[in-house]
Structure formats: structure tokens, C-alpha cells
Amino acid sequence: MRREITGFSNPTVKYLRALRDKKARRREGRFLVEGLRLLTDARASGRLPEMLVMAAARDPHPLLAALDADVIAAGGEVVVTTPDILGKISGKDNPQAVLGVFAEWRTGLAALDRDAAPIWLVAQALRDPGNLGTMLRTGDAVGAGGLILLDDCADPFSVEAVRASMGAVFTQAIAQARWDEFLPWLLSGKGQLVAASLRHAVPYRGAPYQAPCFILVGNESRGLPAEYEAACDLRVTMPMKGRADSLNAAIAGAVLAYEVLASLD
Amino acid sequence: MRREITGFSNPTVKYLRALRDKKARRREGRFLVEGLRLLTDARASGRLPEMLVMAAARDPHPLLAALDADVIAAGGEVVVTTPDILGKISGKDNPQAVLGVFAEWRTGLAALDRDAAPIWLVAQALRDPGNLGTMLRTGDAVGAGGLILLDDCADPFSVEAVRASMGAVFTQAIAQARWDEFLPWLLSGKGQLVAASLRHAVPYRGAPYQAPCFILVGNESRGLPAEYEAACDLRVTMPMKGRADSLNAAIAGAVLAYEVLASLD
Numbered sequence: 001m002r003r004e005i006t007g008f009s010n011p012t013v014k015y016l017r018a019l020r021d022k023k024a025r026r027r028e029g030r031f032l033v034e035g036l037r038l039l040t041d042a043r044a045s046g047r048l049p050e051m052l053v054m055a056a057a058r059d060p061h062p063l064l065a066a067l068d069a070d071v072i073a074a075g076g077e078v079v080v081t082t083p084d085i086l087g088k089i090s091g092k093d094n095p096q097a098v099l100g101v102f103a104e105w106r107t108g109l110a111a112l113d114r115d116a117a118p119i120w121l122v123a124q125a126l127r128d129p130g131n132l133g134t135m136l137r138t139g140d141a142v143g144a145g146g147l148i149l150l151d152d153c154a155d156p157f158s159v160e161a162v163r164a165s166m167g168a169v170f171t172q173a174i175a176q177a178r179w180d181e182f183l184p185w186l187l188s189g190k191g192q193l194v195a196a197s198l199r200h201a202v203p204y205r206g207a208p209y210q211a212p213c214f215i216l217v218g219n220e221s222r223g224l225p226a227e228y229e230a231a232c233d234l235r236v237t238m239p240m241k242g243r244a245d246s247l248n249a250a251i252a253g254a255v256l257a258y259e260v261l262a263s264l265d
Numbered sequence: 266m267r268r269e270i271t272g273f274s275n276p277t278v279k280y281l282r283a284l285r286d287k288k289a290r291r292r293e294g295r296f297l298v299e300g301l302r303l304l305t306d307a308r309a310s311g312r313l314p315e316m317l318v319m320a321a322a323r324d325p326h327p328l329l330a331a332l333d334a335d336v337i338a339a340g341g342e343v344v345v346t347t348p349d350i351l352g353k354i355s356g357k358d359n360p361q362a363v364l365g366v367f368a369e370w371r372t373g374l375a376a377l378d379r380d381a382a383p384i385w386l387v388a389q390a391l392r393d394p395g396n397l398g399t400m401l402r403t404g405d406a407v408g409a410g411g412l413i414l415l416d417d418c419a420d421p422f423s424v425e426a427v428r429a430s431m432g433a434v435f436t437q438a439i440a441q442a443r444w445d446e447f448l449p450w451l452l453s454g455k456g457q458l459v460a461a462s463l464r465h466a467v468p469y470r471g472a473p474y475q476a477p478c479f480i481l482v483g484n485e486s487r488g489l490p491a492e493y494e495a496a497c498d499l500r501v502t503m504p505m506k507g508r509a510d511s512l513n514a515a516i517a518g519a520v521l522a523y524e525v526l527a528s529l530d
Contacts, residue, residue, distance in 0.1 A: 017507055041508070044508070045508070062276055064381030095317055130287055130395060134513045137509060137513055137516075138508075140506075140508060140509050141504070141505050141506060141507055142504070142506060142507075143504075162512070167508065167509065168507065168509065171507060184412060223267075238523070239406070239407070239523075239526060239530075240406050241405075241406060241407060241408030241526075242405030242407075242408060242430065243310070243405060243433075243436055244402060244406060244431055244433065247402065247403060247406055247519070248402055248429070248515075249401045252521060254516045254520055255523045258504075258520045259523075261504060261506075
């Protein structure tokens with residue numbers, strides 16, 4: 001279906017604006033993706049938006065035309081509107097010329113196949129959506145299976161997380177769970193839980209990593225709860241040559257993930 | 266000197282608010298640091314604010330009292346004000362209870378002592394102040410000497426960069442230069458310039474790193490200009506197992522920096 005929206009007061013505009021807010025995303029089970037590049041990444045990963053919203057253009061980009069055709073063919077909706085209305089939806093003065101609405105997918109642990117990849121990233125109470133998106137992107141790069149979000153994390157479907165993931169939100173599996181669901185799930189099969197730690201730890205270089213290796217990073221300001229650290233199969237320590245005693249969470253996860261990748265290869 | 270400010274229209278409030286803006290920071294040569302933790306890091310690194318601004322408190326934190334005493338002893342100014350005015354200055358509903366104004370320091374290449382550290386981080390046209398601050402924090406962790414910012418980078422003295430640096434803005438040297446100043450400076454002494462690259466590159470694990478090693482990362486969306494890559498002494502490649510062909514700039518820099526650290530140790 002194809003339709004045009006020219007009025008700011010159109011209910012679809014209100015609906016789209018609301019999706020910038022986490023509560024509305026939860027209620028609707030939908031999220032926004034902005035920009036042709038991310039939408040093309042999604043398409044290449046087999047994910048199409050239910051609704052494609054774009055500014056009217058005389059001569060659209062070939063990738064946009066392809067997206068448009070695929071959305072229509074899949075029974076989705078294409079909404080043509082004005083740059084001003086796109087700006088109102090995205091809250092930016094210079095909005096991307098296109099955005100899409102995707103249905104969220106299920107993010108339970110049950111959907112994960114732990115044998116599908118040698119590395120999994122696990123984040124506990126990660127609050128920064130940029131860090132979260134960056135971890136998805138790193139996961140893609142190291143060939144991880146996905147990202148498991150423990151306890152109260154930022155929303156992986158927020159505009160900022162999706163953007164920082166550079167499309168990896170569409171390729172990495174994403175699970176959300178409480179610690180007391182995660183631990184029994186982990187123990188029910190193969191899997192080594194590894195955390196960067198200062199206590200009872202071995203050097204991260206040359207540590208005995210085993211696939212599937214679950215790399216656990218903690219909250220940006222508090223780190224991991226002691227109880228979580230204690231439950232790990234392996235605690236590793238990274239050199240800290242300066243005054244600080246910790247790295248940014250996404251950085252720590254990435255340095256560890258590349259070390260595990262080299263070790264398992 | 267100690268004084269009290271109770272009115273929103275006080276010129277000092279206007280001055281402090283303006284320091285959130287890059288142009289005002291350049292004009293004044295001053296920047297804002299928010300929060301007791303960062304201010305204490307600064308103090309531990311031998312840097313005191315010219316002006317300390319805090320909410321009136323009956324029973325101040327001992328670290329705040331120590332900071333207060335040091336600022337007065339050094340001839341600085343302590344301003345006591347209301348939480349509302351602090352909120353207006355920081356632009357937040359829940360402002361930190363204290364902030365400081367620091368004089369910026371010189372950030373020329375001439376101030377760097379390349380023999381002072383085995384690793385230096387170099388960023389080209391890095392636009393995200395959070396990435397910039399994270400690179401400073403990583404530099405602190407790997408024992409780097411500092412961060413060299415090439416071409417048009419985000420402002421290392423912005424509130425966001427300072428916060429993401431977790432205090433490393435006070436311990437890492439910072440230099441700002443154009444590429445055509447940097448390259449002659451680099452060639453005038455010892456130093457290996459290394460970049461992550463897809464072209465003419467060797468695997469990053471076990472590459473022949475040499476101190477002082479200058480690790481160069483490029484702009485978040487465009488990467489490094491080909492000319493800059495070509496000028497490197499060593500181009501290394503990191504595994505990319507997924508769909509994407511690049512990492513977040515701060516992540517790439519960190520994974521490389523830890524590899525160089527292990528190699529040189």
C-alpha cells in the first residue's frame with residue numbers, strides 16, 4: 001500500500017514520533033530505523049520494514065527504489081511525506097531522507113543456538129545505548145553469535161543503539177534476560193563464562209578460553225556484581241598501566257573478544 | 266576568594282553556561298568539569314580549577330572540602346550557589362553538586378615528549394566527543410603518552426569528552442595538529458606510524474611493532490584518507506568475520522593498542 005501524508009496532525013506522524021520513546025516501542029512492539037544505509041543493511045539481512053517513510057523525490061536513489069519495491073511486494077506500506085514532517089518525526093533539523101518501522105523480534109534466551117558461534121557477548125546493566133550498539137557491531141566483527149543483555153540494560157531497539165550498531169542489530173542475535181534466568185540457561189549446556197576482573201584473575205593473554213565462550217561485561221559505573229564475577233568459569237585481568245582501574249565497557253568487551261577469537265582460531 | 270551567587274541573572278552564571286559551547290571555550294580558553302569524581306581525579310593529577318562552583322551544603326563530602334581548601338590555597342575562587350542555578354549552568358535537571366572551571370592548556374605537538382611512552386594514540390577527524398574521551402581513557406589504561414588529534418576533531422575539552430575520559434583528560438597529553446604539521450613532526454624523530462587498514466596490510470597479531478608506536482585511527486564514517494594510510498610505516502588488518510568492514514574508531518584503536526602493548530612488553 002502506498003499513501004501520502006502532508007499534514008503534521010496526521011495520526012501516523014504522531015505514531016512515528018512516539019516510537020522514539022521506549023515506552024511506546026514496548027507498547028507497539030515496533031522500532032524506528034533511520035537512513036538508507038541502515039535500511040539497506042536490514043534488507044541485506046532479510047529484514048524489511050513494515051512501513052517505509054520517505055520524502056517525495058523526483059529521482060530516488062536506486063537502493064531506495066529497491067527498498068520501496070521490496071516493501072510493497074512484501075505487503076508493507078510506503079508513506080511519502082515532506083522533509084519537514086520527516087524532521088518532526090526524527091526530531092532533527094536535517095533528518096535522513098528515509099526511515100522505516102520494524103516489528104521487534106523475540107529476544108528470549110530460548111531463541112539462541114549457542115553452538116552457532118564460538119563467541120557470545122553478554123552485558124550486565126549496560127546503560128548507554130551507544131555502548132550497546134557498539135557491542136553489537138563488535139560482535140559482528142568477531143563472528144559472535146549475538147549479545148545477551150542481563151538485568152536492566154539500555155534498549156537495543158532505540159534509535160541510538162541501532163545507529164551505533166551500524167546494522168549489526170539485524171545480524172546479531174539479541175537476548176534479554178535476568179541473571180537468575182541466564183545462569184541456569186547457561187549451565188544447562190556447554191559454555192564458558194568469562195569476565196574481566198581484578199580479583200582471582202589470570203592474565204587475559206593466553207588464558208584457557210573455550211568455545212562457546214560467553215564474555216561478560218558489567219555496568220559502566222559499578223562494574224559486575226561480585227556474585228556474578230564469582231559465578232564465572234574464568235576471570236581474566238587486562239593490564240591497567242595508568243591511574244584508572246577500568247576500561248569503557250564496550251572497549252573491555254572488544255579487547256577480550258579479539259583475544260578469545262585469536263585463541264580459538 | 267569565596268563568594269555566593271543567588272541570582273540567575275548574575276554574570277558569572279551566564280559565563281559558566283556559555284562554557285558548554287565550543288566557541289565560548291575557545292574564546293575564554295576555559296572549560297567545565299562536572300562532578301566530584303572528575304574534580305578529584307584532576308586534583309590527584311595536579312590540576313586545580315580556577316573556579317569551583319558548588320551548592321551550599323551543611324556537611325560537605327570530605328573530598329569536596331579538600332578540593333575547596335586547595336582551590337582557596339592556590340588563589341582560586343569558590344562560588345557557593347543553589348542547586349537550581351547549578352542546574353541552569355549544567356543544563357540538567359539533576360546536576361552534579363559541584364563543577365569546576367579549568368584553564369585549557371597548550372596542545373601543540375612541541376609539548377609532546379615522544380620518548381616518554383611506548384604508545385601514542387592518533388585520531389584523524391574524530392567527530393564524536395564520547396569516542397574521543399574513550400580513547401583518552403584507553404590511552405591511560407595502556408600506558409600511552411597521549412592522544413594526538415589530527416584535522417577537525419571533536420573538542421577534547423567538551424563536557425562529554427571530559428566525562429567519557431573518566432579523568433584521563435588530566436593524565437594523557439593532548440595535542441591538536443593538521444596532518445601537514447604532524448607528518449614532518451613525526452619524521453623529525455623516532456616513531457612508527459601504524460594504521461588499521463584493508464589494503465597492503467599484515468595481520469595485526471604479531472606484526473612488527475616498534476616503540477614509540479603511533480596508532481592512527483580515522484574518522485568514524487569515512488575512515489582514513491588513502492594518502493594518510495600510504496604514509497604509514499605499517500598497515501595492519503584485524504579479522505572482520507561479519508558483514509561490516511570496520512570497527513568503531515575507539516574500539517579499533519583499543520584492540521590495536523592492547524596488541525601493541527603485549528608485543529612491546
